[in-house]
Amino acid sequence: MKIRYKIMLLFTLLVTAIISLLTGSVFYFARLERVQVFNRRLKSRASYNTQLYALMGDSAFTFLRRMDTTGGVLPRRSMGIYTDDGKTLYQYDVPGAPALFVNNDLLREVKEKGEKYFSIGDREAVAIHRETRNRDFIVVVAGRDDDGLERVQTLNKILLFSLVVGVFLTALVSYLFTGQLLRPLSQIIREVKDISSYDLSHRIRAGAGQDELSQLANTFNDLLSRLQESFAIQRRFISNASHELSTPLTSVSSQVEVALQKERNADEYKQVLHSIKEDVQQMRQLTKSLLEIAKTGSQGGIEVGGEEGDAATEPPHTRNARAKCVIDAIKLPHCPKRHIDPEFAQRDCGIARQRAVLRFLCCAKAAEKRRNPRGRQRPAVHVHLALPKNLGAD
Numbered sequence: 585m586k587i588r589y590k591i592m593l594l595f596t597l598l599v600t601a602i603i604s605l606l607t608g609s610v611f612y613f614a615r616l617e618r619v620q621v622f623n624r625r626l627k628s629r630a631s632y633n634t635q636l637y638a639l640m641g642d643s644a645f646t647f648l649r650r651m652d653t654t655g656g657v658l659p660r661r662s663m664g665i666y667t668d669d670g671k672t673l674y675q676y677d678v679p680g681a682p683a684l685f686v687n688n689d690l691l692r693e694v695k696e697k698g699e700k701y702f703s704i705g706d707r708e709a710v711a712i713h714r715e716t717r718n719r720d721f722i723v724v725v726a727g728r729d730d731d732g733l734e735r736v737q738t739l740n741k742i743l744l745f746s747l748v749v750g751v752f753l754t755a756l757v758s759y760l761f762t763g764q765l766l767r768p769l770s771q772i773i774r775e776v777k778d779i780s781s782y783d784l785s786h787r788i789r790a791g792a793g794q795d796e797l798s799q800l801a802n803t804f805n806d807l808l809s810r811l812q813e814s815f816a817i818q819r820r821f822i823s824n825a826s827h828e829l830s831t832p833l834t835s836v837s838s839q840v841e842v843a844l845q846k847e848r849n850a851d852e853y854k855q856v857l858h859s860i861k862e863d864v865q866q867m868r869q870l871t872k873s874l875l876e877i878a879k880t881g882s883q884g885g886i887e888v889g890g891e892e893g894d895a896a897t898e899p900p901h902t903r904n905a906r907a908k909c910v911i912d913a914i915k916l917p918h919c920p921k922r923h924i925d926p927e928f929a930q931r932d933c934g935i936a937r938q939r940a941v942l943r944f945l946c947c948a949k950a951a952e953k954r955r956n957p958r959g960r961q962r963p964a965v966h967v968h969l970a971l972p973k974n975l976g977a978d
Contacts, residue, residue, distance in 0.1 A: 587766065588759075588762045588763065588766055591758070591762045591765075591766075592755065592758040592759050592762050595754070595758040595761075595762075596751065596754050596755045596758055599750070599751075599754040599758075600747075600750075600751050600754065603746075603747055603750045603751070603754075604747060607743040607744075607746065607747050610739070610743060611736075611739065611740055611743055614735075614736055614739050615736055618729065618732040618733070618735070618736055619708070621732065622708060622727075622729040622732055623701055623708070623710060625658065625727075625729075626658070626701075626708065626709065626710040626725050626726075626727060627699070627710050627712070627725075629658060629661075629663075629725045630710050630711075630712045630723045630724070630725040631712065633648060633663060633665070633723050633725065634712055634714045634721075634723045636648065637665060637674075637721065637723070638714060638716050641718075642673075645673075645674050648663065648674060648676070649674075649676060652676045652678070653676075658725070658727035659678075659727060659728055659729075659730045659731075660678060660680070660681040660707060660727055660728040660730075661678050661681065661725070661726065661727040662675075662676065662677045662678065662681055662682075662683070662684035662704075662707075662709075662724075662725075662726040662727070663675065663676045663684070663723075663724070663725055664676075664684045664686060664723070664724040664725075665721055665722070665723050665724075666686060666691060666721065666722045666724065667719075667720070667721055667722075668691065668695060668720050668721075668722070669688075670686075670687075670688045670691055673721065681707075682704075682705060682707075684704070684724065684726055685704075686711070686724055690702070690711065691711075691722055694711040694712070694713050694722055695713050695720075695722065697713075698712070698713050699711065699712045699713065704726050706728060707726045707727055707728045708726065708727065708728070708729065709724060709725065709726035709727075710724070710725055710726075711723070711724045768791070768797045768798075768801075769797060769800075771789070772788055772797070772800065772801055772804065775788045775789070776788065776804065779808065781815065784808055784811055784812035784815060785812065786808075787805045787808060788801045788804050788805055788808075789801065790802050790805065825874050828870060829867060829870065829871070832863045832864070832866050832867040832870070833867065835863045836860050836863050836864065836867075839856055839859055839860055839863075840856075840860070842856075843856045
């Protein structure tokens, strides 16, 4: 799943949970408020009947019945007055409403507590106990809050509709918002796809902001700069290595062509083969040196040469060959510094640095060749070349 849809889904679920909690709270408190309001209406009517009966006694029944039959504010209402032992003194049920029935257990509980709210079927009721000097009685009033229930149901429908619309709008807004938020990331992805190893000069537009996406773009640009520099060093190194390897190859090719121009005796062919062998060995040694340079990476130093040996036990002609090699290296015209040392890599020598290193290796081989006549065993020549970490960087 794409991160855009993950953010949209998470945001939608979070907002839906908040809206659901709010709508549920509104509906719950609306129902609670309806019950409280209707209970106050029931208690108000019960208190009125209690006061009227306490003042007028049995003569109040006629007035109560006339008032109940002419109409009232309580739909499906029922009224009742009972003694403590459960005897019915007065009862009225509006036409169409079920008869009011109160058991003795309820009357005893009301006598103990003074008043009680309870339900009778789908109607709500209240019972109040009253004590006077002449009599003790309990007044019960029951009814159904049709208007309040209808308002609660209407509110429930409105809240459900608002919840559905809110979820839809939240999903739509979150989809548009995540698209706007991830647009720089999509742009970075498109620009990175356009970058290839053939052209590393392209850079990602980071913008002027300091947010995480700008930092990501700057990090990619730094990576591309390092890759571009590494590829450039690699190309220059390959170019310089090819240039230096072409010299012995050209020598071998020239000697073979000259040898094939006419018939020669065995000694002449032998001399040509010996010369080709020396060139091949020089090329092999140069190749080995290049591999050693490639292996060092950023280590900063290599040692190339023939057999292992102790410098203290080197013959004089070997030390002379080493000195000659250094002298030839000093004469290299590729860099104004004129010698190879750690400071040499700090100068702005560019490609000449790499070629000077390769020529230094060739110089070591040439010095060894000049100091050892043909047919004699060649002594071990060790050349230590210090390469700094930024060798080859312009």
